[in-house]
Amino acid sequence: MTRVLTTRGDAAPRSSASAGTTGDAPRSSPIVPLVAALLVAGTLIYIKTADLDAIETRSLAIGELLVRLAEHVQLVAVSTVVVVALGVPLGILLSRQAAGPLQAPVLAVANAGQAIPSIGILVLLALLYDVGFAMAVVSLVVYALLPVLRNTMVGLRQVDRSIIDAARGMGMGSRRILFTVELPLAVPVMLAGIRIALILNVGVATLATYTNAGGLGDLIERGIVFYRMPILLSGCLLTIALALLVDWLAGVAESRLRPRGL
Amino acid sequence: MSEQSTPGTGTRSDVMISLRDVSKRYSGADAEAVRPLSIDIERGEFLVLVGPSGCGKTTTLRMINRLVEPSGGEIWVDGKNATRVDADELRRHIGYVIQQVGLLPHMTIGENVGLVPKLLGWGKDRIRQRVTELLDLVGLDPDTYRSRYPKQLSGGQQQRVGVARALAADPPVMLMDEPFGAIDPITRGHLQDEFLKLQARIRKTIVFVTHDIDEALRLGDRIAIFDENARLAQLATPLEILTNPADDFVRSFIGDGAALRRLALLRVGDLPAVPGVGIRDGVEVEPDETVSAVLEKVLAAGSDSAVVRGRGSLTVQDMLLATAVRDESAVAT
Numbered sequence: 001m002t003r004v005l006t007t008r009g010d011a012a013p014r015s016s017a018s019a020g021t022t023g024d025a026p027r028s029s030p031i032v033p034l035v036a037a038l039l040v041a042g043t044l045i046y047i048k049t050a051d052l053d054a055i056e057t058r059s060l061a062i063g064e065l066l067v068r069l070a071e072h073v074q075l076v077a078v079s080t081v082v083v084v085a086l087g088v089p090l091g092i093l094l095s096r097q098a099a100g101p102l103q104a105p106v107l108a109v110a111n112a113g114q115a116i117p118s119i120g121i122l123v124l125l126a127l128l129y130d131v132g133f134a135m136a137v138v139s140l141v142v143y144a145l146l147p148v149l150r151n152t153m154v155g156l157r158q159v160d161r162s163i164i165d166a167a168r169g170m171g172m173g174s175r176r177i178l179f180t181v182e183l184p185l186a187v188p189v190m191l192a193g194i195r196i197a198l199i200l201n202v203g204v205a206t207l208a209t210y211t212n213a214g215g216l217g218d219l220i221e222r223g224i225v226f227y228r229m230p231i232l233l234s235g236c237l238l239t240i241a242l243a244l245l246v247d248w249l250a251g252v253a254e255s256r257l258r259p260r261g262l
Numbered sequence: 263m264s265e266q267s268t269p270g271t272g273t274r275s276d277v278m279i280s281l282r283d284v285s286k287r288y289s290g291a292d293a294e295a296v297r298p299l300s301i302d303i304e305r306g307e308f309l310v311l312v313g314p315s316g317c318g319k320t321t322t323l324r325m326i327n328r329l330v331e332p333s334g335g336e337i338w339v340d341g342k343n344a345t346r347v348d349a350d351e352l353r354r355h356i357g358y359v360i361q362q363v364g365l366l367p368h369m370t371i372g373e374n375v376g377l378v379p380k381l382l383g384w385g386k387d388r389i390r391q392r393v394t395e396l397l398d399l400v401g402l403d404p405d406t407y408r409s410r411y412p413k414q415l416s417g418g419q420q421q422r423v424g425v426a427r428a429l430a431a432d433p434p435v436m437l438m439d440e441p442f443g444a445i446d447p448i449t450r451g452h453l454q455d456e457f458l459k460l461q462a463r464i465r466k467t468i469v470f471v472t473h474d475i476d477e478a479l480r481l482g483d484r485i486a487i488f489d490e491n492a493r494l495a496q497l498a499t500p501l502e503i504l505t506n507p508a509d510d511f512v513r514s515f516i517g518d519g520a521a522l523r524r525l526a527l528l529r530v531g532d533l534p535a536v537p538g539v540g541i542r543d544g545v546e547v548e549p550d551e552t553v554s555a556v557l558e559k560v561l562a563a564g565s566d567s568a569v570v571r572g573r574g575s576l577t578v579q580d581m582l583l584a585t586a587v588r589d590e591s592a593v594a595t
Contacts, residue, residue, distance in 0.1 A: 166364025169329060169437075170378050170427070171354030184368050259368035261411030 032248040039241040043234050050230055059222055059231045065238070071214035072242065075133070075205040076198065079140035083148050083197050086141070088190065091152025092178070103153070110146040118143045118204045122211050136205070136213035143204055144197035151193025155186030184259045191257060195250040202243045206235075216242065277338075278435060278467040279303040279326060284335035286321050295321045297492050298335060305434070306465040310478040313488030313495075313515070319471045323437050326469060327356045340434055354378055357428030357436035357466070361443045363420045365412040371397070371423050372408035378431045396426040401456065418449040425457070429464070438470045442477070454480060475516055479504070479523065487512050501527045525554035525581075533581065535574035544569035553581050 047060045058064070094103050121139040129135060159182050167177050206217030216239045223232025280303070286296040296318040303309050311319040324330040326337055328349045337344045344352055365374050375396055376389040384392070397404040400422040412420055421441055428436055442450045458481065461468065472478055478485045479500040486497045489511045496508035504524045507513040516523075531549025544567040547556045556568050560578055567577040 160362070160364075162360060162362035162364045163366060165329070166358065166360055166362075166424075167366070169327060169353055169358030169360070169364075171350045171352070171381055172377075173350050181366060261368045261370070261413065 032244050036241040036244040036248070039237050039244075043237045043241075047230070047234060052230060053228075055226055056228050056230050059219060059228070060234055065219075065234070068214060068216050068218050068235075069238065069242070071208075071218075072202075072205055072216045072239075075136055075140065075208050075213060075215055076201045076246070079137045079144065079201050079205070080194070080198050082137065082141050083144045083201075084194055087145050087148030087193075087197075088152050091149045091190075092156065092183075094149075095153045095156040107150065107153075110149050113142040114144075114146040116142075119207050119210065122207055126211050131212040133208075133213045135211045136208035136215075139211075140201050140204055140208075144200045147193040147196040147200070148190075149193075151189050151196075152186065155189030155193075156182050158189065159185045185262070188254070188258050188262060191250075191254045195247070195254060198250050199243060199247055202239070202246050206239055276305045277302045278305040278307070278340060279469065280336075280338040281322075281326075282336045282338070284322070284325060284332050284337055286318070286325060286330060287333045294318075294333075294492060296325070296332075297494075299494060300335075301486065301494075301497065303467060303469065305467055308461060308468045308470065308481060308483045310470045310472060310482035310485045311488065312472055312475055312478040312485055314490045315473060316492075317488035317490055318492040319473075319486075319488055320439055323439055323469055323471050326435075326437055327353045327358060329353075354381055354431060355433050355435075357430075357433045359421075359424050359428045359436065359438040359441045361440040363412075363417075363424040365420055365423060365427070367412050370409050370411060371402075371415070372404075374412065374423060375427045375430055377427060382431055392430060393426075396429055397423075399429070399460065400426045402426075417445050418453060421445060421453065425460075429466075434467055436466045436468045438468060440472055441470075443472065443474075450477075457481070476523075479527065487515060489515075522554075525557065526552050528553045530556050530568065530570050530576060530581070531573060533570075533576060535570050535576050535580075537574040544575050546571060549573055557581055 050056075052060065090106070093099055094106055118139050121142055122135065125135040125138060163185070164177060164181060167181050172180070205215050206220060208215045209217035209221045216235050219231050219235025219238070221235075223229065223235055279301075281299055281301045283298045283300055284296065285294055285298045287294045299322065301309070311322060313319050321330055325332045326339065326344065328344065332345060339352070339356070365371075366377070369377075372390075372393050375393045379389045379392055393408065394404040397407055402419065402422055407415070407419075407423075412423070415423065424441065428438075442453050445453065454477065470478075470481060482500055484497060484499055485503055487495045487503065489495050495515075496503055496512045498506075498508075501524065503512065504516065504520045504527065507516060507520070513520075529550055530547060530553055533553070545556075545560050545563050545565050546569050547559060549570050549572065556576075557578065560566065560568050567575055568581075569575050
């Protein structure tokens with residue numbers, strides 16, 4: 001078992017994260033991180049070898065790239081943590097019987113959050129309050145809350161009623177059932193939702209540049225504003241590489257955290 | 263008819279479960295799901311609730327461990343008013359087996375069986391020992407199955423685990439809701455046989471729900487037949503129900519062949535045999551064999567009579583007529 005996953009090139013094709021399917025977690029194929037590494041290497045080689053002017057050289061210095069990358073990762077990490085911290089408890093609360101009437105309105109709000117373009121929220125927040133990291137995180141959270149919230153609810157709802165019935169019949173209280181039966185059985189669906197939120201955040205965080213929160217979006221925006229293709233291209237390629245890597249890591253985590261026996 | 267085959271001394275204190283005017287009406291429903299119902303179930307008795315869907319049999323069962331709260335009446339379990347005690351605590355002392363089995367898929371077989379003992383705060387070693395004992399009891403090798411997950415087992419094996427899990431804390435009462443209903447007919451037959459043997463050893467008080475009258479006749483010490491309007495049509499032993507159905511509903515629910523089915527419930531030891539020997543080629547049988555099994559043996563041997571050990575001889579005609587005579591006397595009364 002231990003040597004299977006390292007070298008074989010015939011790993012199953014990976015399912016798209018955004019599809020939100022609850023199917024088997026994909027094998028941790030080494031192809032995706034390899035592609036990401038190639039993208040990064042390609043970008044770096046291009047930067048080293050291309051004939052760059054002063055603006056390009058300054059924007060594409062290794063130190064500058066690392067700062068932008070770190071900003072981007074920080075945006076994604078913080079907003080995903082906040083999304084999970086909000087979405088999972090909210091989803092659990094809403095799936096309790098007593099909260100039945102609240103389900104529809106809360107889901108409607110979360111739906112609206114995802115329907116409204118993030119750039120709109122960003123600009124609105126900047127106009128009403130301020131620019132900066134916190135505002136960027138707020139708009140990322142609003143945008144990515146829905147998949148976590150909805151998948152938590154769906155994950156809990158799809159737990160086989162007869163299993164819960166048997167657990168009650170054995171004398172388990174509702175809190176114990178939630179933590180030892182319902183949540184573990186909902187984990188695969190919940191993880192799929194968190195993975196979607198993560199990927200959404202990697203993409204949408206490129207817009208954080210408009211609220212002065214940095215990130216790889218800085219490169220893209222600067223490339224457009226100054227009409228410098230090398231900067232634009234590097235920003236795009238690095239974002240793609242990051243998205244692929246994050247998705248791959250999330251996939252690995254998904255299959256690791258999935259309870260055994262399911 | 264002579265004494266019944268229910269175990270125990272028959273004193274009132276031997277009542278294990280007592281339903282007293284128990285009823286259930288769901289809010290918004292016109293009719294009662296369970297009409298006021300009073301049944302005493304004795305310690306060690308195997309009571310089967312049978313009837314068409316919607317007759318309230320499952321609701322009745324689920325009221326005993328309060329998965330459904332009764333709208334009226336009282337339920338006493340083992341001398342305690344079950345409607346007054348803590349529901350979770352009550353359920354930990356009542357075994358519960360359902361058709362869908364409901365094993366927790368993310369826990370091993372061993373963890374599943376050990377669930378209730380763990381809830382009751384047993385120590386690790388004691389739970390482990392109990393799990394071994396129970397898996398042996400239901401015919402699953404503990405070393406092989408303890409660490410497997412439910413989905414690695416067949417439906418029949420899963421239900422064995424379901425039974426083991428219900429028995430884990432050695433509860434005096436078992437509630438079983440169509441436990442063999444989703445299992446293929448051959449395996450179901452095996453499980454029924456094994457379960458009867460198991461019950462002969464462990465002598466639990468069992469309330470068992472099924473819609474299959476044959477299963478009811480095969481397993482029950484007594485059978486309660488409900489009609490689709492939740493009316494208790496008859497509560498009697500299987501033999502009594504076949505011999506003397508209370509009304510047209512019971513008659514139609516039993517279906518055809520009541521006389522022949524009765525042969526599978528009567529034992530040759532109960533029939534008046536002709537004492538003495540001198541039978542030419544009678545087939546030797548034990549008194550506790552059923553008439554239908556003995557008939558099968560006699561016919562298969564090409565003979566026309568059986569010698570019941572210690573009793574005497576019976577001809578094929580004796581056996582058939584003995585049941586017929588009972589039938590007539592029953593109808594006449």
